[in-house]
Structures are given as C-alpha cells and as structure tokens.
Amino acid sequence: MRRVTKLAAAACATAALALTTTACGESSTESAAEGDKGVGLAFDVGGKDDHSFNQAANRGMLKATKELDLGNKTLTASNDETEATREQRLTQLAEAGYNPVVGVGFAYGKSINKVAKDFPDTTFAVVDAESNADNVSGLLFSEQEASYLAGVAAAKKTKTKKVGFIGGVNNALIQKFEAGFVQGVEETDSKIKLTSQYLYPTNIKGFNDPKAAKDKAKGMLDQDIDVIYSAAGQSGTGAIEEISKKKGAWAIGVDSDQYEQPGLEKYRDSILTSAVKNVDIAVYELIKSVDEGKPLHGTQNFTLKEDGVSLATSGGFIDDVQDDVSAAKKKIVNGDIKVRTSP
Amino acid sequence: MTRPAGRGSGPRRIDPQAVVQALAAPLLAIVAALAITSLVIGATGKDPFHAFQVMLDFGSKSDSQIWIVNKAIPYYLSAVAVAVGFRMNLFNIGVDGQYRIAAFAAAVVGGAVSLPGFLALPLVLLTAMVVGAVWAGIAGVLRTTRGVSEVITTIMLNSIAGSLIGYFLQEGRLAEKEGNLFHTPYLPEATRFFTLPTDPDPIYGTILIALVIGVAYWFVLGRTRFGFDLRAVGRSESAATASGVSVRRMIVTSMVLSGAVAGLVGMPTLLNESFNYGTDFPAGIGFTGIAIALLGRNHPIGMALGALLWGFLERTGTQLEFEGYAQEIVGVMQGVIVLCVVIAYEVVRRYGLRRQQREVGAELAASPGAGGEKAEVSA
Numbered sequence A: 001m002r003r004v005t006k007l008a009a010a011a012c013a014t015a016a017l018a019l020t021t022t023a024c025g026e027s028s029t030e031s032a033a034e035g036d037k038g039v040g041l042a043f044d045v046g047g048k049d050d051h052s053f054n055q056a057a058n059r060g061m062l063k064a065t066k067e068l069d070l071g072n073k074t075l076t077a078s079n080d081e082t083e084a085t086r087e088q089r090l091t092q093l094a095e096a097g098y099n100p101v102v103g104v105g106f107a108y109g110k111s112i113n114k115v116a117k118d119f120p121d122t123t124f125a126v127v128d129a130e131s132n133a134d135n136v137s138g139l140l141f142s143e144q145e146a147s148y149l150a151g152v153a154a155a156k157k158t159k160t161k162k163v164g165f166i167g168g169v170n171n172a173l174i175q176k177f178e179a180g181f182v183q184g185v186e187e188t189d190s191k192i193k194l195t196s197q198y199l200y201p202t203n204i205k206g207f208n209d210p211k212a213a214k215d216k217a218k219g220m221l222d223q224d225i226d227v228i229y230s231a232a233g234q235s236g237t238g239a240i241e242e243i244s245k246k247k248g249a250w251a252i253g254v255d256s257d258q259y260e261q262p263g264l265e266k267y268r269d270s271i272l273t274s275a276v277k278n279v280d281i282a283v284y285e286l287i288k289s290v291d292e293g294k295p296l297h298g299t300q301n302f303t304l305k306e307d308g309v310s311l312a313t314s315g316g317f318i319d320d321v322q323d324d325v326s327a328a329k330k331k332i333v334n335g336d337i338k339v340r341t342s343p
Numbered sequence B: 001m002t003r004p005a006g007r008g009s010g011p012r013r014i015d016p017q018a019v020v021q022a023l024a025a026p027l028l029a030i031v032a033a034l035a036i037t038s039l040v041i042g043a044t045g046k047d048p049f050h051a052f053q054v055m056l057d058f059g060s061k062s063d064s065q066i067w068i069v070n071k072a073i074p075y076y077l078s079a080v081a082v083a084v085g086f087r088m089n090l091f092n093i094g095v096d097g098q099y100r101i102a103a104f105a106a107a108v109v110g111g112a113v114s115l116p117g118f119l120a121l122p123l124v125l126l127t128a129m130v131v132g133a134v135w136a137g138i139a140g141v142l143r144t145t146r147g148v149s150e151v152i153t154t155i156m157l158n159s160i161a162g163s164l165i166g167y168f169l170q171e172g173r174l175a176e177k178e179g180n181l182f183h184t185p186y187l188p189e190a191t192r193f194f195t196l197p198t199d200p201d202p203i204y205g206t207i208l209i210a211l212v213i214g215v216a217y218w219f220v221l222g223r224t225r226f227g228f229d230l231r232a233v234g235r236s237e238s239a240a241t242a243s244g245v246s247v248r249r250m251i252v253t254s255m256v257l258s259g260a261v262a263g264l265v266g267m268p269t270l271l272n273e274s275f276n277y278g279t280d281f282p283a284g285i286g287f288t289g290i291a292i293a294l295l296g297r298n299h300p301i302g303m304a305l306g307a308l309l310w311g312f313l314e315r316t317g318t319q320l321e322f323e324g325y326a327q328e329i330v331g332v333m334q335g336v337i338v339l340c341v342v343i344a345y346e347v348v349r350r351y352g353l354r355r356q357q358r359e360v361g362a363e364l365a366a367s368p369g370a371g372g373e374k375a376e377v378s379a
Helices: A001-023 A054-066 A083-095 A104-116 A143-157 A171-186 A210-224 A234-244 A264-271 A279-291 A319-333 B002-008 B016-043 B049-058 B062-086 B095-112 B117-146 B150-169 B207-223 B225-237 B237-242 B246-263 B267-274 B285-295 B298-320 B328-378
Strands: A040-044 A070-078 A096-102 A124-129 A136-141 A162-169 A194-199 A226-229 A250-254 A271-277 A299-301 A309-310 B176-178 B181-183
Touching: A040 A054, A040 A083, A054 A070, A054 A096, A054 A234, A054 A250, A054 A279, A054 B062, A070 A083, A070 B298, A083 A096, A083 B062, A083 B267, A083 B298, A096 A104, A096 A279, A096 B049, A104 A124, A104 A136, A104 B181, A124 A279, A136 A279, A143 A171, A143 A226, A143 A250, A143 A271, A143 A309, A143 A319, A162 A171, A162 A210, A162 A234, A171 A194, A171 A226, A171 A319, A171 B246, A194 A210, A210 A226, A210 A234, A226 A234, A226 A271, A234 A250, A234 A264, A264 B016, A279 A299, B002 B117, B016 B049, B016 B328, B049 B062, B062 B095, B062 B207, B062 B246, B062 B267, B062 B285, B062 B298, B095 B117, B095 B150, B095 B246, B095 B267, B095 B285, B117 B150, B117 B246, B117 B267, B207 B225, B207 B267, B207 B298, B225 B237, B225 B246, B237 B246, B285 B298, B285 B328, B298 B328
Parallel strands: A040 A070, A040 A096, A096 A124, A124 A136, A136 A299, A162 A194, A162 A226, A226 A250, A250 A271
Antiparallel strands: A271 A309, B176 B181
16 A cells, blocks of 8 residues: 555656646746737627527627727637636636626636636626626526516417427526426416427537427427427527428527527518527626726626516517517516526 | 567568658648648638647647646547447447446536545546446447447437436436536545646646556557457457457457446546536547547557647637637648548558559569579579
C-alpha cells in the first residue's frame, strides 16, 4: 500500500511538472484587448436565424445597438458541445471588451455564473436561467402562461377534438410549455384528446432538428390531430412546414411571432398564433440598463402581467376566440388561475 | 509486414523504402488536408493563411494548452474503446450510449453513497466500467447467439440508453431540479478526482486514467496471447477458428472490454468537472471517438495525437468564429483530416503492394537465369 502511494505520488509529481513546463508562454487572458466594444451575444444551438428563440434575442440586441449606437458581436453554439466550450465562448466575449455579455438559453446558466466571477466589471445576462452572481442578470419568463393561452385557443379551434404538443427536448424548460398548454386545453374543454411528444429525451439537438419535428408532426396529422403546438426552437419550422401541407390543420408557433417571420412566409396561413416570449424586450431592457450605467442584476421575471410573454394575434386567425383568450389572460394576471410549471 | 522483419533481424534489415512509405502516409494526409481546407476557406471568401495563423497563435497560449489536454482525455478514452472493437473487425458505434448510461449509473451510485474517497472513487469507476461492459455485452451476445450485426444493435442501444436516462433523469425519480436543468445529486467532496496544480488552470487528474488505459491497450493487444487471438480473429475468422480460437468467445469478450473502456469516457467530466449527471452532460463523444480511432490508426500514441488535434481544432474553432470565419470551418477540417488520413494510408498501402508485386515479379523473371548459373556452379 505504502509503496503504491509513493509510486502514485511520484507519478503525479512528474506528470504535474511535465505539464507545468509544457503549458508555457502567455495565457490568452494576458494578451486580451481592453475597451468597451458593445454587446457580446452568445446564441444557443440554432443561431440567430432560427425564426424563434435566438432570433428574438438578436432582434432585441439589434434594436438596442442601433438606438444606442453600440457595437456587437455574436457567436453561436454547436450541437454536442460541452461546458468548457461555452465557458470559452463567454470568456472570449468578455475578454475582448464586450459589455454586457449575454448568453441566450439555459445551457449557459452554469457557465455564465462561473465566467462572471473572472470579470467583475462586466455585466453578464442569461436568458432562461437564474443569477447566482452579483454581476449576472437572470432573465426568466413565464412560458407556461402564454402556453396556457395557446391551449385555450387550440381547444376552441380544433374540429377533430384532438390537439398535439411537440417538445424539442424533454427538460424542465420545455415541460413548462407543455404543462401550461395541457392545462389550458383541459380547462377549456375536458373532452379533448391531447397528445404530448418530445423529439429527444435529453439531447439538445432537439432544438436543431427540423426533420425530426416534421416526422412527429406528420405522425400527429395522420392521427387526425388538427392543432399542433411545437416548442422546439428551430426544429419547430419543420413541424410548421408539414402542417401547412394539410388543409384545415393549424400550427401554433413559439417564442417569436412566427406569422411575422419572413422565412416562414410560405406557411403563414397555417400559423394560428404563437406563444410569444419577449426575449427581445428583455435583452433590449438589459442592454439599455448597462448603457445607462444602472445594470440590471439578480433574477428578473417576465410574466404575462407585464407582457413578458403573450399570445400573438397576427393573421387574425384567433379573432373569433379572442374573448375566451382575453378572459383567461385576465384570470391568470389577477391570480384566479395558477398555471402549473411541470406536467 | 515490415514489423516482424524489423524486430526479428535487427536494424540492418530495415528497408529504406518501408520507412519512406511509413512517413509518406501521414505527410500526404497533412498536405492534402491543409490544401483542401485552404480551398474551402478560400471559397468562403476569407484568407486561409490568416486562419492558420490565428489557430496557431491562440492554440499555443498556456490556457489553451490546458484546455486542449483536458478536452482530449475523454476523446482518447472513447477512441481506445472504439479501437478495441476495430482491432477485431467489430464496429462498436455504441460507445456513445455506453458511456452515457455508464456515467449516469456512476453518478447515481456516487451521489447516493458517502464513503471515504479511496473507497468511493473505485466504486464509481467500477460501476461505470461494469455498466458500460454490460451495455456493450448485449450487442456481443446478440451477435454470437442470433447473428445480429453489432452495428445495428449498438445504434439501437444508443437510443435506448438515451431514453432510459431521459426517463430516470426527472424530478422525483433519480434527479433533482436546478433552474431549468435536471441532474443527479452532486457527488460528495470525497468522491471527486484530484486535479494537477498547473498554471493558469488545473489539469484533470483523470488524465491518469487515460494513461493507464492507453498502456493497458498497448500491452494487452500487442503483448499477450489474448491480444494475438483478438487480432487473429479480426484478420480472418476461419483461420483463427482453425488454430483453436473460439471466435464467439472473442467477440463477446472484446465487446465487453470495449464497453468497459467506454464506461470510463464520462469519468473526466463527472469526476473533474460537473460532479453530477445532468441534462447538460456532454453527448456525442462516442462518435468523436470513432473519428479519432480512424485518425490514430488504432495506435495508442496515434490516437493520443488525434485526440489532442481534435481538442486543438475545437479550441481554436471558437476563436476562428470570433475572427469572422464561418463556425462550420472546424467541422469541415475535422472531416477532411479523417478522410485524408484514411485515403492516404490506403493509397500508400496499394502503392507498396504494387511495388512488392513488381519486385517479386522481377525476381521470378530473373530466377531461371540465376538457377541456371547455380546449376552450373554446383555441377
């Protein structure tokens, strides 16, 4: 035993020595640039053209940088990347002098709180995750409330009495969408048959795989489901495309008002409404607060009450059920309806 | 071909042609890969030489070096797991599922027990290896008893592993919720692996696991009877059977071994980085391992270089994006490098084969004359 420990210690010491000597030269932090270059934005998988979540963040950022005359830099996550890569991306932005540095998506939750400690003078923000550091602002949304309203609209509009939900990844965040939608449908019409399916159990590729969403949507349409709500980031576009092929079927969009998305123009007549998450407003507010020298910090909640989330009306397809939606909204805002956050 | 000759008869017999041939393949691969990626970068309207410059500069910073080493540890383990199968003509595509379910099980066990470190760490590692081995063993058993191709079963087992983890990784089952993430309970302090105190960041102590596995791989496959049998089966099943090797047993054993190594792939992350298995646990390392095993030609040192190269490309890829290059460039580079290596080795091998044939042909053509001369002398 003793000999083994000695040997192990010797091996470790040698290895450590060897490694310290190899890791020579200056570190990238030492040669970092100084200065205030504007906003650094790190997207989640899917990137700024996902017609959905990332795009909303990008819109908010562009609006702020244009109004306040700031520079900006955006970087995008790739599938199957690890914590180390996310930390590197955020570090790069902070190091290069961008302030604030915004991570879009809960995947950045851990890394942003960690990297923020190395850059106390920079403001960090993360969409969909909590803040655990003084210079981090956590931007949280009540997705379940907008989803509840989407559920009300779906229940009112379905003719086959069958509605579907497609989630990108079965994680806590997307379960909020599902929970709200399910509750909205059930409390509007308890006779409706509801099918909930996820593209992937854990792999975040689920937000980046339109083909998978397309297949799921096709399966649902074949079962006579005629209103499908997909909360799956960029993947959702695949579902919308498939739904648009079937007459009388409706897609419900997510995060951005997808009826208004130029990239989805071809399918817009099938987009009933969208459960909008005003990530753009949150990002805009954050950038503005930093510019004014009073940066937001701590966890910020964006709910239905302050229009942090909402149900889109563009296209006018839900005008006939707007009364029901408004009534439900009122009840949520004044607390008569408590929307669940997990199914 | 050159190996027994070189080893058996000392340095005098080393064929200069063979040395040239051995060096030609990697050189050809590197030159071709550089040329193709330069063309691709050029086609996107950017300067390829500036890109290489950025990569070299940034990749050689001290914090980059450590980042790359840490990143390479799981890649290397994954490559070894794949290589064990490759050496015997088994294609274990299931390393991905094997390491994830193994890491998940290890995280659950590690999070549930509170033992002193010298007991808990081996327990966690053992759990991971056993679970990985069992998961891969299923494919091995199906192959030998039912004749199902391991390619199919391991792919399916990947998806089953993902679904199983997805099922248990929910609040109220085996996971707890933190913000928008589900993860298994944190490992107690004692159940975490040490780190090597390098500057500016520490290097993960789990690098020792990779070293041990690398040496064991080299020794078991290259220096034991078992390794010989395994390679023999890989070369020719019928020849191996004829010389008394049980092919079925070898298939199951090597799948189990491959799975046990695969079980360790998640350990650097679990024991040095995240300390839990969460919805954000890295996926896809099993597939990276396939590429690195191909790149390293199943050689223990070749794969280490391959893993480091992969880490280097990933580290510098983010920097390239920062400099305005397309994010996908690095993915293209990785693919091109693997293709170039595979093709270059094949080209050089065929060239060598043709050269050998020519030489033998020349000798044969010359031999009647030689024979005649000999006859004359002896007569």
